[in-house]
Amino acid sequence: MVCVNRRIKTLAWGAIPLVALASLVSIDHIPGTDISLTVPYAAEGPGPTFNTLGEVDGVEVVEITGTETDEVEGNLNMTTVSVRTGMTLSQALSRWLFTDDTIVPIEQIFPPGRSPEEIRESNTMAFAASEASATIAAMNFLNLPVEIEVYDVVEDSAAAGILEPGDAVSSVNGTAVTTPGEVQELIRGMAPGDEVTITYRRGGEEKTATVPLGAHPQDDSVPLLGISMTSVPVSDTEVTYNLEDIGGPSAGLMFSLAVVDKLSPGPLNGGRFVAGSGTIAEDGSVGPIGGITHKVRAAEEAGAEIFLAPTANCAEAVTADYGDMTILQVDTLEHAIEQMDAYNSGGGYQTCD
Known part of the structure; x- marks a missing residue:
């Protein structure tokens, strides 16, 4: 000061x-x-928060169709970090002097050798992957089966003209797969030029295709099939995430909690205003994220009572000005639900100290 x-x-x-x-x-x-x-620096600060149980522009942030959903209460807000680039010297000085923004070298936002368009595409793919992982983790928690669906096909890639969005992938080289991670693991064990056999369902008909793998544009030793995948319930239940212009994987935990909340009885949050951040893996484990102090501030300014923080981010999270908000540490999706239940019932919950 x-x-x-x-x-x-x-x-x-x-x-x-x-x-x-x-x-x-x-x-x-x-x-x-x-x-x-403009100066070669960027300013990072609190970004907008979105209630994953609510709506944006009249559309549910997490929309579930094909099955009955439970009434929800309160908030489960995902948090974001705002990034300002292309600043003049006076703008950068102003943000450094008069805000709590963090001024960082532009290379932290746009690594050398990668264009802004490539970064945005990478962030978009990471966001889509977090949506898929959120669905899988929620379905696993609820003991509901899932299958893999092709979300998009990269233009001029190995899979272009063979696989299409909406195809349901069931096996790779004869090995049954149920998650995008399993497909990626099998592909990583191959080499560019190798032929991979994909079994999939399209329009109710099972098909098989043999695809020569391409190479990753940034590393020609890495095999690339050229599809992005998501997971969908095997039943008629369909989960759709309706947020645009947001990238990165850190919304996964809050998305997964919203799906569980809507498909199970009673409010997970006890009707309270809960916010948080964290990556989510298909097995439900919660991973660390960047910009935690800005996300904590964003949640506190939005009026959250509880903030869910990955345990690995705890030490940094409590350095932010969080007022009267309680920061709970979480390791898995199940742990996050247990932590909220303990807080709401007056039990023994674990805070970030």
Whole structure:
């Protein structure tokens, strides 16, 4: 706090020359040219939160059809980190001085050798993978069977023209598979150019295709089939996630909790405002995420009473200003449900200390 005040005072005392400088540091390019004046830094701060039990633009964030769902109460909010890039010097200084944003080198957001478009595509795929894992983890917790569905096919990839979105994959090289992770593991054991036999169902008809594997564009030693997959219940139950323009895998835990809440009796959250973050694996294990302090602040500012944090993020989570909010540590989907139940019943829950 002392350092921040000192910086602010220094700027105040030098106000007259700064006024003259302001017109230079606030423009993003040299007038009359295409030369950029933006700084090579990004600002990370609290982003918006979304209630996975609620709606966005009139559509349920987690929509379940084909089966009866239970009434839900309260909130299970996923949290995000806002990232600002392309800042001028004055904008970067302003965020450093007057907000709690973290200023980081731009390379942390856009690693060298990868374009912004590639980063966005990677984040989008990670988000889709987290949705699939969330569904699997929830179905496993509820003891409901799932199957693999092709979500998208990469243009000009090995699978292009052979597999289609909506195909239900049942085996790879004669080995039965039920999760995207199992497919990926089998493919990783092969090499580019190897032929993989895929058995799948399309329109109620079982088909088999032999596909020569391609190579990953960033590492030609890594085999690539060229499909993204999701998991869907074997029954008529269909789970759809309706959030756009959000990337990364950290919404997995909250998505999975929303599915369990809607398909089981009684509110998991006790009707309270719960927020959180964490990756989710197909087996239900919860993994660490980035930007935890910003997500904690976002939840506290939104009015959450409880924040669910991966145990691996606990030490960092409590360094944020979380007010009266209780931060519970979680290791698995089942543990998260147990923690909320213990909190609501006055039992022995585990907080981040």
